[in-house]
Amino acid sequence: MAETDNHKKTGDPNNYFPVNKSYIKRKKIYNRIAYGFAASAFILGAFPVFHIIYSALIIGYKYLNWRFVSTLPTGFPIGAKGGILNAIVGDLYLVVIASCLAVPLGIGSGLYLSLFGKQRTNSVIRLLNELMIGIPSVVWGIMGFYIFSTNAGLGFHFGFSALAGGLTLGFIMTPIVTLLTEQAVHRIPASYIEGALAMGATKWQATKSVIVKAAMGGIFTAVLLGVLNIIGQTAPLLFTNYYNTGLPTGITGPGGAVGDIAMLIFIYIHEPSHILHYKAETAVVVLLFFVFALDIGMRLISWLTVKIFEMF
Amino acid sequence: MTDINKNNIDNITENNKDEIKIEVKNLNFNYGDYHLLKDINLFFKKNSVCTILGPSGCGKSSFLRTLNRMNDYTEGSKLTGEVLLDGKNIYSKSVDVVELRRNVGMVFQSPNPFPKTIFENVAFGLKIHGIKNKQFIEERVEKCLKYAGLFDEVKDKLHKNAFSLSGGQQQRLCIARAIATNPSVLLMDEPTAYLDPAATATILDLIADFKKFYTIIIVSHNIQQAGRISDYSGFFLDGELIEFSKSGDFFTRPKDKRTENFITNRF
Amino acid sequence: MLKLKLNHKDDLFKFILSIFVFGIILIFFTVVTVILYYSYPAVSRFGIAFLWTKEWNPPKEIFGAATFIAGTFMVTIIALIFAIPLSLGIGIFLEEYCPKFLKGFFTIIIELLAGIPSVVFGVWGVLTIVPWLRKYIEPFFKSHFSFIPFLQVTENIGYGILAASIVVAFMVVPIIASITKDSLAAVPKITKDGALAMGATRLDVIKDISLPFSYRGIYGGIILGFGRAVGETIAVVLLIGNQAIIPKSIFGVGYTISAVLANTFTFAVISPIYASSEVELALILLLVSLIVNIIGRNVLQKVIGGKLSRAQFGGG
Numbered sequence A: 001m002a003e004t005d006n007h008k009k010t011g012d013p014n015n016y017f018p019v020n021k022s023y024i025k026r027k028k029i030y031n032r033i034a035y036g037f038a039a040s041a042f043i044l045g046a047f048p049v050f051h052i053i054y055s056a057l058i059i060g061y062k063y064l065n066w067r068f069v070s071t072l073p074t075g076f077p078i079g080a081k082g083g084i085l086n087a088i089v090g091d092l093y094l095v096v097i098a099s100c101l102a103v104p105l106g107i108g109s110g111l112y113l114s115l116f117g118k119q120r121t122n123s124v125i126r127l128l129n130e131l132m133i134g135i136p137s138v139v140w141g142i143m144g145f146y147i148f149s150t151n152a153g154l155g156f157h158f159g160f161s162a163l164a165g166g167l168t169l170g171f172i173m174t175p176i177v178t179l180l181t182e183q184a185v186h187r188i189p190a191s192y193i194e195g196a197l198a199m200g201a202t203k204w205q206a207t208k209s210v211i212v213k214a215a216m217g218g219i220f221t222a223v224l225l226g227v228l229n230i231i232g233q234t235a236p237l238l239f240t241n242y243y244n245t246g247l248p249t250g251i252t253g254p255g256g257a258v259g260d261i262a263m264l265i266f267i268y269i270h271e272p273s274h275i276l277h278y279k280a281e282t283a284v285v286v287l288l289f290f291v292f293a294l295d296i297g298m299r300l301i302s303w304l305t306v307k308i309f310e311m312f
Numbered sequence B: 001m002t003d004i005n006k007n008n009i010d011n012i013t014e015n016n017k018d019e020i021k022i023e024v025k026n027l028n029f030n031y032g033d034y035h036l037l038k039d040i041n042l043f044f045k046k047n048s049v050c051t052i053l054g055p056s057g058c059g060k061s062s063f064l065r066t067l068n069r070m071n072d073y074t075e076g077s078k079l080t081g082e083v084l085l086d087g088k089n090i091y092s093k094s095v096d097v098v099e100l101r102r103n104v105g106m107v108f109q110s111p112n113p114f115p116k117t118i119f120e121n122v123a124f125g126l127k128i129h130g131i132k133n134k135q136f137i138e139e140r141v142e143k144c145l146k147y148a149g150l151f152d153e154v155k156d157k158l159h160k161n162a163f164s165l166s167g168g169q170q171q172r173l174c175i176a177r178a179i180a181t182n183p184s185v186l187l188m189d190e191p192t193a194y195l196d197p198a199a200t201a202t203i204l205d206l207i208a209d210f211k212k213f214y215t216i217i218i219v220s221h222n223i224q225q226a227g228r229i230s231d232y233s234g235f236f237l238d239g240e241l242i243e244f245s246k247s248g249d250f251f252t253r254p255k256d257k258r259t260e261n262f263i264t265n266r267f
Numbered sequence C: 001m002l003k004l005k006l007n008h009k010d011d012l013f014k015f016i017l018s019i020f021v022f023g024i025i026l027i028f029f030t031v032v033t034v035i036l037y038y039s040y041p042a043v044s045r046f047g048i049a050f051l052w053t054k055e056w057n058p059p060k061e062i063f064g065a066a067t068f069i070a071g072t073f074m075v076t077i078i079a080l081i082f083a084i085p086l087s088l089g090i091g092i093f094l095e096e097y098c099p100k101f102l103k104g105f106f107t108i109i110i111e112l113l114a115g116i117p118s119v120v121f122g123v124w125g126v127l128t129i130v131p132w133l134r135k136y137i138e139p140f141f142k143s144h145f146s147f148i149p150f151l152q153v154t155e156n157i158g159y160g161i162l163a164a165s166i167v168v169a170f171m172v173v174p175i176i177a178s179i180t181k182d183s184l185a186a187v188p189k190i191t192k193d194g195a196l197a198m199g200a201t202r203l204d205v206i207k208d209i210s211l212p213f214s215y216r217g218i219y220g221g222i223i224l225g226f227g228r229a230v231g232e233t234i235a236v237v238l239l240i241g242n243q244a245i246i247p248k249s250i251f252g253v254g255y256t257i258s259a260v261l262a263n264t265f266t267f268a269v270i271s272p273i274y275a276s277s278e279v280e281l282a283l284i285l286l287l288v289s290l291i292v293n294i295i296g297r298n299v300l301q302k303v304i305g306g307k308l309s310r311a312q313f314g315g316g
Helices: A003-009 A021-063 A066-070 A085-115 A119-134 A137-149 A162-187 A190-198 A203-231 A261-270 A274-311 B060-066 B097-103 B118-128 B134-147 B167-179 B197-210 B223-229 B247-252 B257-263 C009-051 C066-097 C100-115 C118-144 C161-185 C189-196 C202-231 C234-239 C257-268 C272-304
Strands: B020-031 B034-045 B049-053 B077-085 B104-107 B185-189 B215-219 B232-237 B240-246
Touching: A021 A274, A021 B097, A021 C066, A021 C100, A021 C118, A021 C161, A021 C202, A066 A085, A066 A274, A085 A119, A085 A162, A085 A203, A085 A261, A085 A274, A085 C009, A119 A162, A119 C009, A119 C202, A119 C272, A137 A162, A137 C009, A137 C202, A137 C257, A137 C272, A162 A203, A162 C009, A190 A203, A203 A274, A203 C009, A261 A274, A261 C118, A261 C234, A274 C100, A274 C118, B020 B060, B020 B215, B034 B060, B034 B077, B034 B215, B034 B232, B034 B240, B049 B060, B049 B223, B060 B185, B060 B215, B097 B104, B104 B167, B118 B134, B118 B167, B118 C202, B134 B167, B167 B197, B197 B215, B197 B223, B223 B247, B232 B247, B232 B257, B240 B247, B240 B257, B247 B257, C009 C272, C066 C100, C066 C161, C066 C202, C066 C257, C100 C161, C118 C161, C118 C234, C161 C202, C161 C234, C161 C272, C189 C202, C202 C272, C234 C257, C257 C272
Parallel strands: B049 B215, B049 B232, B104 B185, B185 B215
Antiparallel strands: B020 B034, B020 B077, B232 B240
């Protein structure tokens, strides 16, 4: 840039500003490079999502049919023929048992935290919940073994069973439901609750009439995210339920163990058999279907809740 | 050129067009389906102070942001027309946005110091424009802080965090920061909106003082302030420039009924 | 304990809800108590030397965790070496560079990564990462870089520390990336605008404004990512090779604490001291996870408040 031009473009003639054109050119290039790095990081991070789905589908599409999800595994090694009905039924057992524990416990505690808790108690309970979310699942499994499964010493002596596995998963699910329920109630505009309380309603009435309705979407999301988390769990089941190639005859003791899709995959992939590896990949398709369906359902619900709020 | 601009209030002709700093021609700005700025035409003369008035949501802040292309970051927006700075369209492809923004400084509504020391805040503009000479930077920082009337207050704590200053001091720091790169235009978006009366008075004095170096464009909702400090005043309503004239005329003999209503506080 | 006043509906309601809260507290103390109680025999027998004893010999009843601690540490550190730059890049991309209309969709993709179950990552590792390492990476390193310590390839099998680390890295990426993104989003827009209006590029804004503003949050994310990587079990069991040796190279096989628990705990329960030693391994995991999460939570509280990222809830 010509010297005279520069003079015209600056305000204070005593404050000459040396424009460094080459530096600016360089820094724009650096900015482009940074953009490139950030975008490639994203592509690399997103790659496994697509590659995992792709590599499961490319094998899974050959084996995935109605029979696969509606028949029990047979053949030798077991699973070489037949489907994964045992695991689907088993997951249903586990999710129902875990939810029986985690849904009331989580929603109740979440409501307590958002309605009654004092600052101090709340922060302690929230801390405990967040710490529990961080505890490795294999540690939960060991706890589950000693509390529910073991047949010696203290504990409930349920054996390797759906009840032991489901309750252990329920322990994992509870803090998730609690924290998300609390957040859901927090998201309700304060005027809603205060409006009800100002009219002389007790917190119980306010909960019944306002909060449950307004936070329903959020609480549902909390439960779905909890279920999403536990249907992928394998490690806690290793010591509390393990696996059953057939259907359970009860929920405790011998015959009480159930199959589980994640566990089935884990076991099949260990076997030195190609057919079982293919079946494992097919089961991955089924598991991912459930996981993504829950994920999308969850997003849909919270999106709809926001939309409904906007309408009023 | 003179024919196009209906707001040619200073009888600018081919002969004295050097007096113009910024000319806005047929400026339209759309955001989605929303027509934010509607066919704006006006001049800003060199070394003048101009206040843009209008109720909130009238597009005056958006207008200010079109003058240094900060609207580039508003996705889904579309701009037509021209903004000529020293006769060159800032929206033409050859314009270097980095250099443009060095030349057109901006001060924001609420003080927005960077999470750095006071010294680094003022030196920031120099640093990002590639100046590494330490002595030059130190001299310039001191000078700008003096211009902004802040040096005496902060000279002992130049290396303390900028957030330790009061609101008024922070805003003056932001002004010092904006003039460090020696721009020729200063855009101010309601610079006193969050300040107390004393701090406001200090800033207004600064603005009057700065006129000799910079062309200053202020967005404001405060009519009294505008009358006190500005040479020109414009009134925006619903994205339209209703009136633009010398402040004397603007406040005493408004041509448009709506302007009159606004300055007599009927909005 | 609780003062009962049942003459008011709210008191009853509060009482019922507080039973649920008591349940939560009970769960927390159950897991801590069980692990402490059943690890006590091993803790009292081996003392602190448990941590640096290398031998793990069930028949001789000699138990030391050093081998597994080393394996866990290696997998965690290498995973973080991959995951940190990747996550920072993703967080920065989503918050600073990504066009707005794609941001929501792209964020969902990263969150989907967080929802993929551990065992699915394990299968992907076995069928994709392991063959890739065996066919391309290990031969390449064997012929070109075998003189560098920690990078020697002895058995060209694909399984090992590196395979486990790569997969664990992808599992912690969503946590660190989404916390990075949330921390960057907490930087006031007006401050960023201030820098842009002076002629800063996006990179200047990131370097000089956004990162100095949000680095604490990013530390917090890394700490939580560390916690997740340390406890990761199922994917690691499938990939690490499961041999109780301290690896001398990142291509070597090894064993982590979580993997040894997954593989041997059910056999260990026949011998009290063996079982107790395994529970002591779990105690190490538990303590690390508690400490790491307390620190990470405190750091994050200051930056993004109590906001919990979707990625933290993981997928098993």
